[in-house]
Structure formats: structure tokens, C-alpha cells
Amino acid sequence: MSADDPRDAAPDPEAPRVEGDRVLFRCATCGKELRTLRSRVGQTTACPQCGDPVTVPDTGVAPPPPPAAPAAPRTTACPMCGAENSAGAVHCAVCGERLPQSAPSERAAAGGRFRRRVGTVSLGETFREGNRLFGEHLGLLLGGALLTGALMLLGGCLIGMPFQFVGMAAGGQFADAMAGAPRRPDVGSALVMTGVNQVGQLAAIAVLSFLLAGYVRLRINLARRGRASIEDLFAERGVWASAALTTVVYTLMTSLPSNLAWAVASAGDGGAQALGFPAMVQPGPAGPGFDFDPAWTAVTGALGLLQFVLAVLFWPYLFLCVDYKMSGLTPLSAAWETARGSRWALAGLSILQGVIMAVAAIPCGLGLLLAIPYVSALNVAAYEQISGNHAAGPSRERSPAAAH
Known part of the structure; x- marks a missing residue:
């Protein structure tokens, strides 16, 4: 310079x-x-x-630490009623509305598998909450069950009856009747008729599964909000595809094998002999509906037991489908996860429900008018424990109607 x-x-x-x-x-x-x-x-x-x-010179003074990240909110405001809920809650403790989540609540980050949020089902809690729901909402539970059952029966007749006629024709029953020589179907005819009838039933279930999903929605609303309406039966058309697919698969797993085995067991030619096994004595008087193959009857019973186990393992599938708006077969895989830890309790609950329904059917079936809504209340009470909403029950605000 x-x-x-x-x-x-x-x-x-x-x-x-x-x-x-x-x-x-x-x-x-x-x-x-x-x-x-x-x-x-x-x-x-x-x-x-x-x-x-x-x-830039060194001042000899350490730089200040970076600002701490803002603490996560300890509460979550409900978008429906504005009530504050604890962080991590899935549903509002006051009105039952689904709370916004920072991350998808039904899938874990790794592997995309359903994350089971709650531990086990308690039979005591199930019956306490089920009794409360039954006592407070008997009218809606019964009305929803009757309307759903009536519509399912009507749809089953309209959709399934043509399949029944096709099965009878394929099994030769019409030809035998026209010839004036009715007979018990052989194994082949029995399997054809049973298979075709099952296809008809599955078609009816698939078409009308949104009604089953709607009855699930009605019960969830009663359990979480203390209120519901008959219109809830038709509010779940958005999950129809998944409800139909999973219900068909669930029905196949829990009924078709034993139905086909019973068709063989009750065939007129003795199912074991027709399939190449040694002939077995048919006990009881010969004639339609009386004699059966003992070996295949035992097979039917064994398959029925297996199907009962499968029914317990995948029991919550339709509740999960409706509650989390799942698609495809995801409700079945999620049901396997949620039932873990509760399988013995759910098995015991299923057995007790079967006893209740059997006893209720004794007086000409009239007891079913109370047994069906009661069992429905028990089911949603058990599911609420799986979903974690049972903890909100004691603090939930009751509707004016329920308070009286």
C-alpha cells in the first residue's frame, strides 16, 4: 500500500x-x-x-446452546367439542370424536403393521360396561339389530334363493321330485348343493355388508358418545368394499369347511364309502335327515372347533374396519394384532355368549329379542377395551336422555 x-x-x-x-x-x-x-x-x-x-476471531466465550425445541403439547383439543384431552389420546374422552394425530395412529412406522394400543380385555369390565349399555340403550340396540336382521334376511332371500334353486337342480333334486322318487342326495350332489348355496350366501353378505358395518357404527357411537340414531346403520357405505371383502373371507374361514364336511357326513350313500373308505354303519332310522356318517360327523366337529378358534383370533376385524376406515384385508391382519393378549378372554366371552343365546332360544325364541341386543352390547364393550376408549367411560358426559 x-x-x-x-x-x-x-x-x-x-x-x-x-x-x-x-x-x-x-x-x-x-x-x-x-x-x-x-x-x-x-x-x-x-x-x-x-x-x-x-x-472471525475467537472470543474465548463458548457460544450459547441452541434453543430447546418447543415442548410437545400435553393436551390435544377435540375438533368437535373443544375439550382438552391428554397427549396421545385417540378419541375425545367427552364426545368420542377421533382426535387429530401427528402420525398415523393405526400403523407403526416400521413395516406398516397395525399398532395395538391397549393391552387385554377383561371379562368383568366387559360385562359391567355391557350391562350399562344394555340398560341405557336397549331400544336402539334392539331396533338396530331387528332392522339389520330383517334387511339381511330380505336381501339373503332375493340374492341367495336363485343360487339355492340352481344347487337343487344341479344336485338332481328337482328331477327326483318330478319323477315322484325323492331321495337323499349322494355325496356329489350334497357337495354341489352346499357349495352353490354357500356362494349365494356369500354374495348376499358381500352386497349387504355395509349394514353390518352400520350396526357396528351405531354401537360405537352409543359406547363413546352416549347417543346414536338408526341412520347410523346406513352411514358406513364408504367402507363397503373392505367390509364386504373381509366379511366374505372371515365367513369362508369360520363356516365353509365344516359345512362341506357335514354335507359329506349326511349324504345318503355314507360319505366315507363314497370317497373310497370302507363302508360304515349308518346309525339311526334310515330316511332324510336322520342317518349320518360317524367318521365325517367327527370331522365336522373338529373343523367346527378349529373355526371357533379362528373366529376368536380375528373377531375385531369389522370394528377395526369401521373405526379406522381400513381398506382391503388390513382389518383382518389388524384383528390378529389387537386380539393378542386377549384371546382367552375373547374365547370365554364367545362361549358365554353362545350359552346366553342357547338359553334365550328355549322359550320359542322369544328370549332372543333381549339376548341379541345384550350380546351386541357385550361385543362393543369388549372392543372399547381393545381400542382404549373404555378408560373414558366413567368421565364421559351422558346425554340428557341417558341421565334420566
Whole structure:
């Protein structure tokens, strides 16, 4: 630099100063005061005034720690009623509305599998809450069950009856009747008729499965909000495809094998002999509906027991389908996860429900008018424990109607 260069007259550098997270220092060449972050200590850049290189000096003071991330909210406001709920809650403890989640609540981050949120089902809690629901909402539970059953029966007749006629024709029953020589069907005819009838029943179930999903929605609303309406039976058309697919698969697993085995057991030619096994004595008087093959009857019983186990293992599938709006076969895989830890309790509950229905059917079936809604209340009470909403029950606000 020349003697006339004004930069020669620059003052001696001052010691750097610290202001919060900034460091202030002067350019050693031109004296311009510079300001930058303390985290840039040791970095070199060009002075914006003279262009000479400057290095951010070390102040000898450690930079402040980065600001702490804001604490996660301890409560979540319900978008429906505004009530504050504990962080991590899935449903509002006051009105039962689904709470917004920061991450998908029904799938774990790894593997996309359903995350089971709650432990086990308690039979005591199930019957306590089921009794409460039954006592407070008998009218809606019974009305929903009767309307759903009537519509399912009507749809089953309209959809399934043509299949029944096709099965009878394929099994030769019409031809035998026209010839005036009715007979018990052989194994082949029995299997054909049973298979075709099952196809008809599955078709009816698939078409009308949105009604089954609607009855699930009605019960969930009663359990969580203390109120529901008959219109809820028709509110789940959005999950129809998944409800239909999973219900058909569930029905195939829990009924078809034993039905086909019983068709063989009750065939007129003795099912074992027709399939190449030694002939077995048919006990009981010969005639339609009386004699049966003992070996195949035992097979039917064994398959029935296996189907009962499968029914328990996958029991919550339709509740999960409706509650979490699942698609495809996801409700079945999720049901396997949610039933873990509760399988013995669910098996015991299923047995007790079967006893209740059997006893209720004794007085000409009239007891079923109370048994069906009662069993329905028990089912939703058990599911609420699986979904975690049973804990909200004692603090839930009751509807004015329920309070009286």
C-alpha cells in the first residue's frame, strides 16, 4: 500500500466484543466494524468494504446452546367439542370424536403393521360396561339389530334363493321330485348343493355388508358418545368394499369347511364309502335327515372347533374396519394384532355368549329379542377395551336422555 492509502491510517484492531449469539470485530485492514454469528469462529471471508480477507476471531466465550425445541403439547383439543384431552389420546374422552394425530395412529412406522394400543380385555369390565349399555340403550340396540336382521334376511332371500334353486337342480333334486322318487342326495350332489348355496350366501353378505358395518357404527357411537340414531346403520357405505371383502373371507374361514364336511357326513350313500373308505354303519332310522356318517360327523366337529378358534383370533376385524376406515384385508391382519393378549378372554366371552343365546332360544325364541341386543352390547364393550376408549367411560358426559 502507498503512503497516501487511507487504509494505512486504520486504527489498531480492537478486541472482539460479544452480544448474545453475535460477535463484533473490526477488519484489520480498513477498520470497518463487522458482525456475525459466534458459531462462525475461525471462518474466513472477504471484508465487504475493502475486500481483504478477514477471519472471525475467537472470543474465548463458548457460544450459547441452541434453543430447546418447543415442548410437545400435553393436551390435544377435540375438533368437535373443544375439550382438552391428554397427549396421545385417540378419541375425545367427552364426545368420542377421533382426535387429530401427528402420525398415523393405526400403523407403526416400521413395516406398516397395525399398532395395538391397549393391552387385554377383561371379562368383568366387559360385562359391567355391557350391562350399562344394555340398560341405557336397549331400544336402539334392539331396533338396530331387528332392522339389520330383517334387511339381511330380505336381501339373503332375493340374492341367495336363485343360487339355492340352481344347487337343487344341479344336485338332481328337482328331477327326483318330478319323477315322484325323492331321495337323499349322494355325496356329489350334497357337495354341489352346499357349495352353490354357500356362494349365494356369500354374495348376499358381500352386497349387504355395509349394514353390518352400520350396526357396528351405531354401537360405537352409543359406547363413546352416549347417543346414536338408526341412520347410523346406513352411514358406513364408504367402507363397503373392505367390509364386504373381509366379511366374505372371515365367513369362508369360520363356516365353509365344516359345512362341506357335514354335507359329506349326511349324504345318503355314507360319505366315507363314497370317497373310497370302507363302508360304515349308518346309525339311526334310515330316511332324510336322520342317518349320518360317524367318521365325517367327527370331522365336522373338529373343523367346527378349529373355526371357533379362528373366529376368536380375528373377531375385531369389522370394528377395526369401521373405526379406522381400513381398506382391503388390513382389518383382518389388524384383528390378529389387537386380539393378542386377549384371546382367552375373547374365547370365554364367545362361549358365554353362545350359552346366553342357547338359553334365550328355549322359550320359542322369544328370549332372543333381549339376548341379541345384550350380546351386541357385550361385543362393543369388549372392543372399547381393545381400542382404549373404555378408560373414558366413567368421565364421559351422558346425554340428557341417558341421565334420566
